[in-house]
Amino acid sequence: MWQVTGGYPAAVDALERSLQIYRRAGNRPGEAEVLRNLGAVRNLTGNHPAAHRALQQALGISATLSDQFGEANALACLGLVRQATGDLAGAISVLERALATFRDIGSRLGEANALCWLGDVLRDAGSLPEAAHLLNQALVVYREIGNRLGTASALHNLGSMHQAAGDVPATEDLLAQARDLYHDVGDALGEAQTLNQLGLLRLQCGQPRSALPHYRRALAISRSIDNELEADSALKGILECDTAIAVGPAPRSSHLSPLPRPGPRRSWRENGSLQLRLCGGAGAMSREQARHGTPYGYNKHRKEWTPVCADCPAAVTADRRQPLRSCRSAGTGSHHQAEGPSRRTPRHARTRSIAARRDQTVGRVGL
16 A cells, blocks of 8 residues: 555554564564565665665575565565666666566566566666567566556556657657556556656656646645655656746757756656756745755856855856855855855855845745
8 A cells, every 4th residue: 555655654664563573473474575565665765775674684584485476576676776776787687586486486467567677677778679578578467467557557667668769659658548547546656656757758848838737746646645756856847847938938849858957867766855946037946945955047148057056046166067055054154165166256245135135036836
């Protein structure tokens, strides 16, 4: 149920209590199962070291008990942790072992899950033809065994694969099918993730106005299940849409063209703080929002995005890979560049009036 509702804190608490009960009772199979579930939840909340420890313990117990099904499940979950931490080679290795074990013991659902997750890792690794082959196999198995939630996951991953290949019509069709299935089976988290990806697709095609409804719906669902990661992704998308609309219309396109931004694009699954962006005269960021990440301002004279200090809008760095941070939040009580050379030095005497003026005039995001 926690996978569908996204109620991770409650799930962690319940699983840790269950773990203590099984350990006191000496129930090793139960202990291994709880550790696997705990590892999966920890992975989804971004606590990858704790997830890895729990899954390694589960794997060891299952191996001691000669529980092949438990071993395969632990290996599959370890593959997801390694994918989340960027160890794609390690993820492929353990997922291939899990797939072979599931096939040996005749677990069709396990086989489909391993195929789906392995295909997604191969997509991340850039092996698109092989990823498509495995994801289509997973889709067939899910449909044969009547697993609608798995079918939605396979469709979503296939959509991500086509998005990586630049095929917009196929991506939109597959993601729309996945969104509808997630909604039908009551998987709010899957629906929110798919809506965020549909919003990203529209944004990449230079259509921020059509992306906004997807992001707003994703935000509402994410907040209803208290899932901060997807809510952050939706807020980020909304801010990027508002920024793109304020800066000016971009040519509509049926081809994927990522928006210009400082640094690499984060995938929709990645954890981390929300990075806010502030558009120079049509900003949509309050000081409260600024604490969540480093804002970026659009410099109309230089025609580029530049990082700005959360409390010193005038400060700009020459190297966008070395952003400013708020000196006030670091406890220094003054404003200065945290690292990297500065092209313009903030005027300390005017800091208070600048901040006060901005707080009064800054716009609000229409959520």
